[in-house]
Amino acid sequence: xxxxxxxxxxxxxxxxxxxxxxxxxxxxxxxxxxxxxxxxxxxxxxxxxxxxxxxxxxxxxxxxxxxxxxxxxxxxxxxxxxxxxxxxxxxxxxxxxxxxxxxxxxxxxxxxxxxxxxxxxxxxxxxxxxxxxxxxxxxxxxxxxxxxxxxxxxxxxxxxxxxxxxxxxxxxxxxxxxxxxxxxxxxxxxxxxxxxxxxxxxxxxxxxxxxxxxxxxxxxxxxxxxxxxxxxxxxxxxxxxxxxxxxxxxxxxxxxxxxxxxxxxxxxxxxxxxxxxxxxxxxxxxxxxxxxxxxxxxxxxxxxxxxxxxxxxxxxxxxxxxxxxxxxxxxxxxxxxxxxxxxxxxxxxxxxxxxxxxxxxxxxxxxxxxxxxxxxxxxxxxxxxxxxxxxxxxxxxxxxxxxxxxxxxxxxxxxxxxxxxxxxxxxxxxxxxxxxxxxxxxxxxxxxxxxxxxxxxxxxxx
Numbered sequence: 001x002x003x004x005x006x007x008x009x010x011x012x013x014x015x016x017x018x019x020x021x022x023x024x025x026x027x028x029x030x031x032x033x034x035x036x037x038x039x040x041x042x043x044x045x046x047x048x049x050x051x052x053x054x055x056x057x058x059x060x061x062x063x064x065x066x067x068x069x070x071x072x073x074x075x076x077x078x079x080x081x082x083x084x085x086x087x088x089x090x091x092x093x094x095x096x097x098x099x100x101x102x103x104x105x106x107x108x109x110x111x112x113x114x115x116x117x118x119x120x121x122x123x124x125x126x127x128x129x130x131x132x133x134x135x136x137x138x139x140x141x142x143x144x145x146x147x148x149x150x151x152x153x154x155x156x157x158x159x160x161x162x163x164x165x166x167x168x169x170x171x172x173x174x175x176x177x178x179x180x181x182x183x184x185x186x187x188x189x190x191x192x193x194x195x196x197x198x199x200x201x202x203x204x205x206x207x208x209x210x211x212x213x214x215x216x217x218x219x220x221x222x223x224x225x226x227x228x229x230x231x232x233x234x235x236x237x238x239x240x241x242x243x244x245x246x247x248x249x250x251x252x253x254x255x256x257x258x259x260x261x262x263x264x265x266x267x268x269x270x271x272x273x274x275x276x277x278x279x280x281x282x283x284x285x286x287x288x289x290x291x292x293x294x295x296x297x298x299x300x301x302x303x304x305x306x307x308x309x310x311x312x313x314x315x316x317x318x319x320x321x322x323x324x325x326x327x328x329x330x331x332x333x334x335x336x337x338x339x340x341x342x343x344x345x346x347x348x349x350x351x352x353x354x355x356x357x358x359x360x361x362x363x364x365x366x367x368x369x370x371x372x373x374x375x376x377x378x379x380x381x382x383x384x385x386x387x388x389x390x391x392x393x394x395x396x397x398x399x400x401x402x403x404x405x406x407x408x409x410x411x412x413x414x415x416x417x418x419x420x421x422x423x424x425x426x427x428x429x430x431x432x433x434x435x436x437x438x439x440x441x442x443x444x445x446x447x448x449x450x451x452x453x454x455x456x457x458x459x460x461x462x
Contacts, residue, residue: 020124020288020305020332023132030118030134030159031169032110034201035061039171041199042264042394043191044413046178046428048406049236050075051386053263056188057208063107064208067187070262072269072386075239076255080211081107081186086229087215088242090251097211097218098252101226105184113159113169116183121304122332123163124288126440127393130163131172135304136183156292157183158438162199170199175438177292177428190235192428193413197264197393266391270384274401276377277416284448285310285422287441289328302330302341308439311451314374319347323456324371330354344458345371351458363461377414380405395423420446 036059043052050071058065065081066089078089080097084106087099109115118136125131137156158175173195176183188194228241239253246252260267291304307329314322324345331338340355341364350371352364373379388400398417405412415423421444427437 020122020307022333023120023123025120025132026122028120029114030120030136030161031167032114033058033060033112034168034170035059035110036202036205036207037170037200038202039199040197040263041188041194042197042267042388043188043195044193044402044426045190045235046192047234047236047411048385048404049234049239051260051267051402052191052235053260053267054188054191054194055263057202058107059205059208060107060110060112061205062208062212064212065107065186066208066211068263069187070255070259071239072257072260072267074255074257074259075243075253076259077239077242077253079187080208080215082212082215083107086186087211087218088221088246088252089211089214090249091254092251093214095249095251097215098221098225098246099215099218101221101229103186103230105186105189107186108184112185113157113183116157118157118159124305126160126172129172131160132163133305134159134161158290158292166201168201170201172196172199175290175292175426177437187238190238193426195394197391260386264388264391265393266387266389266395268387268389270387270401274384274387274418276375276382276384277401277403277414277420277422278377279312279314279372279374280420280446281314281316281374282446282448283310283312284443284445284451285312285441286443287439288332289439290437292437302328302339303332305332306330307332307335311455312372313451313456314371319371319373322346322371325455344456345369346456347371351461353459355459361459363459377403377405380407380412382412382414 039056041054043054050073052069052071055068056065063083067079069077069079076091078091080087080089084103085100086103087097089097113136116136118134121133121135123130123132135156135158156177159171160173162170162172164170175193183189222245225241225245228245229238232238232241243253257268287308288305289308309327311325326343328341329335329338330341337357339357341352342355343350343352347370349366349368351366354362354364382403382405384401384403386402388395390397394400400415400417400423403414403416411428413426422441425439
């Protein structure tokens with residue numbers, strides 16, 4: 001890792017990671033949420049659904065939560081939750097709300113993350129802001145309801161919280177690896193990733209009383225609407241239940257193209273003709289990748305967050321001579337003084353080794369998954385779902401395309417600029433054979449200096 005006394009960028013040593021350090025808080029529970037808060041979030045669904053901007057107001061002490069959800073598909077929903085009941089709110093204040101509809105997840109308390117065991121994993125930076133990042137295991141995130149789920153199903157949740165002077169949690173981002181998440185946050189919990197352009201505490205504990213008062217004269221929901229919402233397991237089914245059952249009431253679901261950008265700066269539909277991201281024939285990437293299956297340090301897999309470097313070369317001679325190296329430090333706050341995992345990929349598959357600080361190497365095994373092809377997104381039928389333009393938090397001065405790659409019951413989401421610079425990669429839902437499904441890229445060099453000599457040569461397997 002970069003020495004905190006030196007520049008964050010050290011080109012000579014390829015050491016381009018922001019510093020992640022152990023802190024006195026590592027291993028301690030995550031702080032409680034403020035009693036009342038207001039947030040604006042860019043959300044990625046679990047599956048191939050629309051990108052949305054969601055403004056949320058929450059008052060924990062009154063078990064009230066209100067969402068304004070604007071999609072790039074020009075749908076808009078206003079949702080009020082009180083305890084475990086959902087009310088559909090019209091866009092105007094003259095039409096009566098619809099509800100109550102009993103939902104499975106009540107508005108949680110201020111300990112909404114602490115109660116599920118999220119613990120501090122260290123301090124670092126996200127989007128150039130100082131954060132503490134927290135990890136919590138959720139044995140039931142694959143829908144398993146037994147007391148002792150198989151180890152392979154023990155996945156987890158992440159929260160990156162802004163550093164504050166108060167003992168409270170103000171998330172900058174959270175990531176849930178599976179639907180059916182036990183961190184049952186009404187509506188927002190239906191999304192895998194939420195990135196908060198703003199998240200602020202509030203002193204106004206009465207700010208949702210207006211919605212509660214309106215709902216005392218709500219119209220009853222039809223049996224078909226209640227059933228469809230209660231059985232909805234993802235965002236597409238949830239939103240579809242409202243539109244399909246209220247076709248003649250557009251005041252409950254009809255939006256406009258401008259609305260997402262009113263909550264998340266620069267968010268809108270992807271431009272027509274937006275191409276899929278494509279790697280140059282020779283690139284180098286650095287970043288951080290996060291473990292999202294059961295993290296057991298005794299297994300020798302390193303810290304839950306690990307620095308990452310990727311070397312990639314696809315020569316003019318093609319696949320037969322193409323090579324890729326994924327190089328991981330197993331210590332989140334060190335690079336040179338650490339054990340490393342190296343994954344070598346070529347046309348024949350991949351081999352994984354761990355190289356220890358004392359110099360000896362252990363061969364971990366071979367897998368048939370080979371090198372990533374440079375036109376990987378087009379091959380997997382990638383499609384840009386939305387774009388961000390000059391967002392002050394995520395992509396200041398840049399355009400960012402948010403692309404999905406559907407893959408049966410698993411989806412890939414990638415954030416790329418039109419110049420093919422990667423920002424984020426994630427694979428969801430979590431599957432039993434996946435260890436790392438979220439990666440942040442900090443540098444993306446499409447014309448790198450010379451790679452280390454023999455960078456693609458594997459050590460002996462004996």
